[in-house]
Amino acid sequence: MASDKWVEFVADYFVWFIAGYFILQTTIRYFASPVLGLDEAEQIIASQTFQLGYGPQPPLYTWLTILFFSVFGKGLFATAFLKNLLLFLGYLAVWLSARKAADKTLAAIGTASLIFLPQISWESQRALSHSVLMFACSAWTLYIFVLCIEKPNWWRALAFGEIVALGAMSKYNYFFLLAALLVSAGLIPKARKFLLSKYAICSALIVVVLLIPPAFWMFENQDLIYSRVHKFGLEKTERHFATGLVSLAAAVTQFVAVAVVLYAGAWISRFYWSGDEQVDQYVNEPIRLLITLIVVFGLTITAVSVFASGATVVKDRWLQPVLFLAPLAAALWIFSEVSMRQTKMLFGSAGALAVLICVLIPLNFVFGNFKKPSAHSLPSLAIVDTLSQYGVRSVLTTSHSLAGNVGDLRPEWSISIPEYSGLGIVYPMPIAVLWKGHSQDVPANLAALYEKLEGVPLPRAEVHREATPYLNWSEYPFDYSFIVIGGKSQSAEASR
Template sequence: MDKARNVDMRWFFAVLAAYFLIQVAVRVAMPPTLGLDEAEQAFRSQWLAAGYGPQPPFYNWLQYAAFSISGVSLLSLAVVKNALLFTSYVIYGLTARMILKNSVLAVVATLGLLTLPQVAFEMQRDLTHTVAVFFAGCVFLYGFIRSLKKPDVLSYLVTGIGIGIGLLSKYNFALLPASALLAALLDPQMRKRVFDWRMALTAITALVIALPHLFWLKDNLGFATARTLKKLTDGGNASYVVQVAMGSGLLVLAVIGFCAVTLLVFAFAFGKPFLSAVSGRSQWTQLLERIMLFSILGILLLVIFGGAAHIKDRWLVPLFFIFPLYLCLKIEASNVAVSNPLRRLVPVVAIIMIAVPTILFGRIAAATLNGDYERLNVPYAQLAAALRQQGEPAAILAEGSLLAGNLRKDFVPATVISTDYPGFKPTVSISKERPLLVVWQLSTAQGNALPAKAAEWLRSVPELGSIAPEVSTIEVPYYYARNSDSYRFGYAWVAPAD
């Protein structure tokens, strides 16, 4: 590769910081409605637990801490997510700088993250636990590479921290350290680092971090895995052979979907020499190749023996986020002569940086033209404002976590209970002065009766079981409504009888 001028990584990180600050500003400028994952964070921040359900609790703990400091707000949600993403990019950049001789390629590798749709777009749209596992993957990769390159106690400690956080973020993260371990064992020099006594420090650190949740998981395995396993293995009435074929095919499509844009952008940035880089090989390219291959093999085994028929590309985030770094390592190892790739890459990345927040905001604002409403167009905050004019509830019973989380944000300090989460059973004091507010969403074909799960919940409360609440409805205009379109909610105020 031609000797391109070095890039000061600090300036690069400053640009990234500005980008994520813009993402925070755009999210706050959007309607104050919470998405599905955001609402889950707001709802579950009412209590601190070692486990909450299908997803491990790291992001919940992080958001709980942030809410404890700043209060429940959309700004807090946006800051936590983007701070975590910015930190992940910085760690990834430092890892790239550690093993790439050319700092320009280190910048290219890090910018390559913005060419991964699952990282650049989906994480901003409405993901939380995937953001956490991406962060954990970056921490692990930094510690792991450092342990192999210049091993010391700190590098093994960081590796353990990455594993611990990863296991607390998403269960499929376990494939990454397992694949990395197998990949390192196949290299004679790296194998020495695996059998280093300091690996015990890595294992102990990871175990200590994950231990509270592992104890919880031991007693709640079915609760934690049932929904995920159902989604993974739901192949309808398909035979075993069809299910395996379906799972294998979707795995191939997921890998292509994850990597295709990055390949196209890099091919444009590097030009014809990019094809020659395929032959580039080094100790590091072989390591990352093996990690990705072992990861694919692990998912394939899940398809064959676990019946997994539905593989989504975003599930590859903790396994294939190393792809841009891998490509840059291949380019450097090939020694092909290329001009400064940043000259072509920066305009493409700039377009992505502009397009992502524009699309995120635009698809919500476009409803005023096309009447196609997204979750963020639903006017939960306006609903809350209208209901607060009628009274202040001691507690709210909401139908579903999406509604519960949004009402939690706008009804602090009232306790919010969700009919789809029976694990949260707070003690609330309900009176005529501070009654219970039951709220649910109404579809156009749905009647105005109290939902079955809400009625069942009321019957379980002795002082409320015999009460037949008066049901009311309210229509609230969508955010960016077309022709005054509105969303219907049902609600009922319930208080103990005299």
């Protein structure tokens, strides 16, 4: 009886549990390492100015970053708080959708199972940014759409249009979720009725109006938009027609493997402990069908896109807008009859993983993979101290981590990388052109960046080579080189 009350307590106060978890994660991130990760550093670069677009990613996350910097101050706390707030909002929206589909216990199981997805529970905490926002927007898109088909009105139609526009400005793979949602809704009578109503027209108009300004920016800056297209492997000349589909299958497996194993274990237990009483859970059939079809059609649309585009590389994080619903969809079918033992197994597994993540995240920041340092061990303070001796006021580099961490430590400096050359800011002299390693020549893309920003070719200058150990890795040096344009490097060198 006590265990029954424990499970009921968890289900009743589930939202408070996840809120506490993300408050704890914010605290852990703040104290784990002062060095920004790759995506965190990227936001320091982009947030130097407010504009309709920045680089290869949509602008919404940067707009939110600028807002949080203005409220909480520029730096690590604001970035950590923003990320964990978005993760909480994503979990909350999944919970709200799950409550529309099932009883509180089954809804809690489906939502808690998000922690079984490493891309959401681990990578989102460790490294990601735009994908976190896209997850939150995708989850709220589903919930608001459920509200619209449940009881349509103008306010809900307005909200749905707004969340779709926000999703489109979060990350481009959001459109896989949107397409799958619309196709799935077309097969469900009540949802199809909303799609053919005046309310849906209102939603569509809101989307168009909100997306016109950033769409113009994208049209005028296509070189920046497509600067990361190489990640899809489109340039490979020799490839089998199924290469991309094999990569997609591997990415799907990697994304859901942990959830599949744990769900299979809980489901099989019903046969081992056959005496356990299975409790029927209320399930809203149209909502269960909608969620399931979104996953099915989302994967189908993704597969068709991969095949048609000729992409050979699919990374598991790109599947977030579709597969974040996979545990909930599975739970609504597999555990529509669930025993107390199965519920405790799933809640216990989720709780244990949450504790393990809280322990491993700071260890990863400090010790990397125990073979080489992580991005959070970059000796950025030593690099900034070196550049300061040359009177540097601007830094151009090819590294997100270098640029962002330099900008975090010296917010008065202007910073840029080739992908963010469209920032409308001034780059005062002296300018340091900085790159990893000890190559003699300035990388070609850095020389091109300087010429694009300053309007003149990069002048010849003395190359300075430095090496400083990573934080907590005294035996592992970070090698970098730089030149200084417009400074008095000879006098600075003498003073050293």
